[in-house]
Amino acid sequence: MAVASKNIPAPDLVPVRRALLSVSDKVGLAAFARTLAASGVELVSTGGTSRAIAEAGLAVTDVADITGFPEIMDGRVKTLHPLVHGGLLGVRDDPGHTAAMETHGIRPFDLVVINLYPFEEVRFAGGDYPTTVENVDIGGPAMVRAAAKNHAYVAVLTEPADYARVLEALAGNAGGLPYRLRQELAAKAFARTAAYDAAISGWFAETLALDAPDYRAFGGRLAAEMRYGENPHQSAGFYRSGEKRHGVATARQVQGKQLSYNNINDTDAAFELAGEFDPARTAAVAIIKHANPCGVAEGADLKEAYLKALACDPVSAFGGIVALNRALDAEAAEEIVKTFTEVIIAPGANPEAEAVIAAKKNLRLLLTDGLPDPRAGGLAVKSVAGGLLVQSRDNAVIDDLDLKVVTRRAPDAREMADLRFAFRVAKHVKSNAIVYARDLATVGIGAGQMSRVDSSRIAARKALDAAEAKGLAEPLTKGSVVASDAFFPFADGLLAAVEAGATAVIQPGGSMRDDEVIAAADEHGIAMVVTGIRHFRH
Template structure:
């Protein structure tokens, strides 16, 4: 028989949402209710018959509630195989528990609110995971529920099957249950490692909660889903989508790249706009107004910007929204938006507008994970930043104040462009971006070529790389990449340095009249 009647249920939850509705449903169908602590009191206060677990087991709660469900009458009732262990259960007066409803102590929420070490330890649930695992293992006979989101499914199943649940329902819920205990243990493991300063523990655990099943992955033949980690870093995981169709895998990936890039620019200092296409910035600019920053970012590569992702570091205003609405855009993400801006964007029904509520801190620590065949690569997030006091002038000519400002801007941008990276900047805006090439000289030439195309598209008399500065995410291994930038019109260079041929490159810069600074920090991005 695959349908299992529910005659006795144990309800013990920290999240009380939906508990009374479920308890009343069960009681109305003659199910005996067992419960503990606050759950039992809440049920009893509603006039619903309920029996305390301590009364059921004949063993009192003790040790500040640490020991209450860790008892043979509970675990025997959950683990006992009804077709094999009936004699043992009868001999030891162990009644079958057919339904377990448990959600765990709020460990993750306790950590998120910054509680001290001992408080976090006290919010590690022991009895809950033990019961969940027992019930999930014995799902052929026992229904286990770990989230209020599944109460309705159980009630519907029982209503349709004369008070019983189906094997299909129990198997699905068992899988959900093991996922929950695994993610719970993962959260504890990660927190404990962090408390000990163990950045790379011996065993890596990664947990997430599915936010969305996506239409497909990078390509239509790939399946995909979006999971959230619980990290409150502002971005795609925290944003509210005000309008537009469902976000795709590529939308989410590109929007994350755009928002992380625009966060490099302090909104208290200046408005900034980043336009991303295929995970690479194709236009970045700062300006006195957000609308002007957008226009300048768009001018860098108006062709690539079509169908792109736009990220702002300040509230989206009406003027900027009207400018963005002039071309096809997939997604806008900003900390907030004015009512006027929302009304304008509402006229573009397919344009997604995401409000993240804040900006991520580009200097904050964190980890990134990349899968490889048979394993994972784990590293610290690239939160390195370069400031003018850390620069080393290596050429005969030092950069001017204008060049220095643009050099720092350019190096901050190239951190978010796929390697090999060359970025040309002029007056606080990118004017050429070369991304993802196998040789640095090719990136320099492609960026210059795109600047020529942008000049033609915008009606400029010459490419804006004339009189620009150039940034390289890593050192120039030969002088050819630097000379290509000089040919494009760059007057100053910022790069990490560290090549065996640094002096050859410095000499070439001096011969071309370029100013060049070394950062001592590179920004590979693969």
């Protein structure tokens, strides 16, 4: 049953006379507290925060002196007391509340400054179970939520970034804080505790291997407010979850314009694909347009890999995203800047490469200090009307799969290398996906079609266009291999690949008509390998 409101209007300005400070992050604390004290604000604090304020030469009252009860249980119990929470929750224009406060000697707090134990940092740093649990804050969120609920009379700060804003408001309002600001701080406080609890519940689900817990919560911190979303009429923001995965969310932007919503989406897709290629084994480049690869290749170095990837579909590469699995060097950079490119993302870059990119001031260069691990777990989340679809990340890697030859002819060594390459790429192409490859480079990609036959024909058409652009008499698919992200439901998809000139096929298998498809492959002398794993990507 809902609790009824007494409809007591909130005051516009609340003078700040008494502040409660209890922070884990002490950046800027001394200067902030000094300004409050200079304005005549009484400072009340706890534990390490109280010591830090005292060491700054400021008068401070310890919470234990107010409650008459010492901190116990290693600090787990110190603020959970009526003299604290009564001062946070008391409605000062409610006669019943004020009478209770007078009877029990409860003094109100006007400002609460709290940031929480660093649970997220400990979690993503890989802390052991007892350490991670010990960094679950209890008193902090309780006080934050109490102050936020009573924002009609109390302002609550949850991070040092808001110190300047609050001090400016105090200076401009004769020592008071306006209602609108208190509301905004309360909204942020509830969002902060929600994100904090989401991190905790997510850690438990991950640690206990709960694939589908009864409740799922997700939280993030605003990294950038976008000018617009996928289209200009849509608003958007970019939030970091705190996951320590090398990629666009953790990258350092060296130069270029602000990333757009579509830039971030496409750059993530590009770098996840680049991460499939072990840099110790090969140099690899992925060129992405609208979240789909338009060219991917391996090479002896990044320049060779880029030129091979570009040759697959140079038209679509215009205005695309380039992802590298090794640090960018000047030779590769000089080739990349010849084609208009939105973003380059790489684990690093040498100074000579950065100098080349600097000549293109709008070109974004993102450096990540590492590659995403394709085998790592994690969650993928998609919104639907009224809900969320949550699944584990597709972390199947072809190097770990048990490949089976199902045709009379087995692929030769070159074909097998290309088949592995093509299936690695197909994992990152929107379904239905068909990828033709030769000499460790894509030569035709068909993505996102309702029919696998259409995807195969589009890929072949792309390959023919690329060959004509080079002045070649034969399509690039002649003598290639082909990968399908899912099984062939009928032999027609395979026959389209045969028509394009493919000599070997890799696919998951598992169709009711596998025998028919395999027979068609044998009839045309095609080698076929099945993986037992599909890679749908919608």
